[in-house]
Amino acid sequence: MRSHTWKPRLRRSSAPLYAAIVDALAADISAGKLRGGDRLPTHRDLANAVGASLGTITRAYAEAERRGLVRSQVGSGTFVNGLMDGDAYSPMLDRSRIDLGPTAAPILSGDLGHCALTAALANLSSRADLGALSGYQSHGGTAAQRAAGARWLGTTGVVASPEEITVCSGAQHATAILLSTLATTTGVLVEELTYPGALSAAQWLRLPTHPVEIDEAGLVPEALAQACRSSRAKVLYCTPTNHNPTTSIMPIERRRAIVAICREYGVTILENGALAPLVPDAPPPLAALAPEATYYIGSLSKATVPALRVGFLRSPTEARHLLENAAAATVWSGSPLLAEIATQWINDGTAAAIRDARRREAAARQTIAAAILKGTPYRAHPTAYFLWMRIPEHRRAMEVIEQAAAQNVLLGPAHLFAARAGSAPNALRVSLAAAKSCNELERGLSILAKLLDGSPTSPWSVMP
Template identity: 75%
Template sequence: MPATTWTPRLRRARGPLYAAIADAIAADITRGKLHAGERLPTHRELATVVGASIGTITRAYAEAERRGLVRSQVGSGTFVRDLTDPASYSPMLDRSRIDLGPTAAPIVAGDLGHCALSAALAGLAARADLGALAGYQAHGGSEAQRAAGARWLATTGVEAEDDEITVCSGAQHATVLALSALASPAGVLVEELTHPGVLAAAGWLRLPTHPVALDQHGLVPDALARACRDSGARVLCCTPTHHNPTTAVMPKERRLALVAVCREYGVSIVEDGALAPLVADSPPPLARLAPERTWHITSLSKATIPALRVGFLRAPAAARRALETAAAATVWSGSPLLAEIAVQWIADGTAIALRDARRAEAAARQQLAAARLGHWHYRAHPTAYFLWLDIPPQRRALELVEQAHARDLLLGPSHLFAARPGNAPNAIRVSLAAARSRAELDRGLTILAELLDSPAWSALQ
C-alpha cells in the first residue's frame, strides 16, 4: 500500500515537536482525514515535510504507537490502527485466553440459566401449538409480548402502556430502530465514552456523532447545552444507570438538569437501560421524568442469558407505526420462540430470579476485583459487570493491553468506547463477566495486578 501524503497541522505549543506530531495524528484520525489501514509517510519523508530530524519523527511515531493510534511493522512502515474494532483485542473464540475484554458476554450465574433454558425448551417442544411459534410474527411483536415488555420495564421504574412497546431482537436492534426513526442529518449527541454499539449504529446509519463531556456523575448538563447549540443535533443517546463503560449511576438531581436541557432545546432522548436491571434502587429513569421525549431501551440478554435476544423499546405511542416499519426493514420478524420464552419467564418470575442471581454473582466478582486491584484507582458499581481502571500517567493503556495479550489475558482499551478514539483517556475497561469461573477471574486479575505493579515501563516514559 502506498504511503498517504498526509501533512500534520501543527499547533503552536510549548511542548516538544514529537508530541505535537502525535497530537496531529490523533486529531486527523478523529476528523476522518486519516483512515484505518493507511500507511503514514516514511520517517524521512515526514522529516522533510515538517523540517525536523529523523530522530524526532521516530519518537513521534513511537509516541503515537504508545497511544494506540498506529502500529509499526518492520520493513513495511507505520499504519493507522482501526480504533473501532473490538475483535482485534478480544477474539472470543479463543478460549485458551482469560477474557476480561471489551466484547465479554454477561455472567452465567452457575447452572441456573442453563437449567431454566433447558426446561423452557422442553416445555415448548411438548406444546400442541408449537407450529404457531414456527412462523413469522407481527413486526413489532404480539399483544402478549408487548404486555410482557411493559411488565419487565416496570421492574426498573419505567411506566409504559402496552401500545408504547415495540418488541426488538435485543437492545442493539432497538438502538438502530430508535435512531433510524428519530435522527436527522445533524446527527446524534452521545456520551464522550459510550457503548460501542451506539457508535456502530450511528455509523451504519451514516449519522455524525457529537460527544458530550462526562464527569463522575455522568453527562454534564452545561456541556450538553453547548453541544446542542454547536451541533444542531436533537437526539441524545445516554445511559444514566450503570453507564457503560464507567459504571456511573447518575443522581436524580443531575437527571432533572439533563431533562431540563433537553426540553429547552427540543432534544429527544434514547435511554439505554439494558444494564439497569443489575442496579437495585436506582434513581428514576429518564423515561419517568420526561416520558414525552424519552425512548427507553431494555432487554433480557444482560439480565438473564445472552441467548435470549429479546428487547423492548418504549416510545410515545405515536411512534409505533414508524417503529414497526423500521422493524420490518431490519429483521422483518423477531423469533417467536425466543419471545415466547421471554413472556413465560417474565410471567412466572424466572427472569427476576436470574436477574437476582446475576446481581449476586456480579457483587462477588466485584469483591474479588477489589481484593486484587484495591490500591489502584478505578470506578465500579457494587453489582456491575465490569470496572473502569485509570492507568498511571507514565504508562499507556494500549501498552498494558498488549503486555496482557502476551500473557493470554484480554483487556478492553478505552478507545473502543470513545466517541473520538484519538482522544480516548488513558484507561481500560476490565470485564468481570466472561471469565468462566471466579477462579479463572482471580487468575486474570492477578496477572493484571502483576502487570500494573511491574517496573517494565516503556522507553518513552
C-alpha cells in the same frame, strides 16, 4: 485471508505519529476489528489515509512487526499476525485466555440461566403449537409480548402500557431503528465515553456524533446545553444507570437537570437501560421523568442470558407505528421462539430470578476485584459487570493491555468507548463477568495487579 481498508482512529498524545498508529492498530486488534491474516493497507494507501509520509508508515509497520502485531511478506504485503479466526471478541489470544474484555456474563454449564434455557428449549420442542411459533409474527411483537415487555421495563422504574412497547431483536436493534427514525443530518448528542454499539450504529447510518462532557455523575448539564446550541442536534443517546464504561449512576438531581435542558432545546432522549436491571434501587429513569420526550431501550440479554436476543422499546404511543415500520424494514419479524421464551420468563418470574442471580455473581466478583486490586484506584458500583480504571500518567494504558495480552489476559481499551476520535483517556475497562469462573477471574486480576505494580517498561516493549 481478506484485504482490509483499515484506517486508524488516532489518539491525541505527545507520542510520535508512527507510535500513535501502532497504538491504534493494537486497539483494533484487541477489539476484534482486525482478524488474523487480514491484509493491511499498503504503505502508500495508509500514508494517504492519515496524511503521513511513507517513512512514517514504514516505521509504524516496522514497530508493529517488532511488537508481534503484524508480519510482512515480501511481494504480498503486511498482515495481522498470529490471530485465531473464530474467536469473536478477542482474536489476539489463544483458547487458554482469561477474558476481561466483554460486558456480558457467559452461559456457564450448571448456572441458573443455563438450566432455565435448557428447560425452555426442551419445553418448546414438545409444544403442540410449535408450528405457529416457527413462522413470522407481527413486526413489533404480539400483544402478549408487548405486555410482558411493559412488565419487564417496569422493574427498572419505567411506567409503560403495552401500546407503548415495540419488541425488537435486542437493544442494538432498538438503537439502530431509533437513530434511523428520529435522528437528522444534524446528528446525535452522545456522552464523550459511550457504548460502542451506539457509535457503530451512528457511523453506519452516516450520522455525525457530538460528544458531551461527563463527570462522575454522568452528563454535565452545562456541557449538554452548550452542545445543544452549537450542534443543533435534536437527539441525545445516553446511559444514566450503570453507564458503560464508567459504571456511573446519575443522581436524581442531575437527571432532572438533563431533562430540563432537553425540554428547553426540544431534544428527544434515547435512554439505554440494557444494564439497568443489574442495579437495585436506582433513581427513576429519564423515561419516568419525561415520558413524552424519552424512548427507553431495555433488553434481556445482559440480565439473563446473551442468547436471548429480545429487546423492548418504550416510546410515546403515537410513535409505535413508525417504529414498527422501522422494525419491518430491518428484521421484518423478530424470532417468535425467542420472544416466547422471553414472555414466559417474564411472566413466571424466571427472568427476575436469573437477574437476581446475576446481581449476586457480579457482587461476588466485585468483592474479588476489591481484594486483589486493593490500593489501585478505580470506579465501580457493587453489582456492575465491569470496572473503570484510569492509568497513572507515567504509564500507558495500551502498554498495560499489550503486556496483559502477552500473558493471555484480554482487557478493554478506552479507545473503544471514545466518541471523539483521538481523545481516548488513558484508562481501561476491566470486565469481571466474562471469566469462566471466580478462580479464573482471580488469576486474571492478579496478573493485572502485578503489571500495574511493576515499574513502567520502555514505551514500546511487550512483556515476554
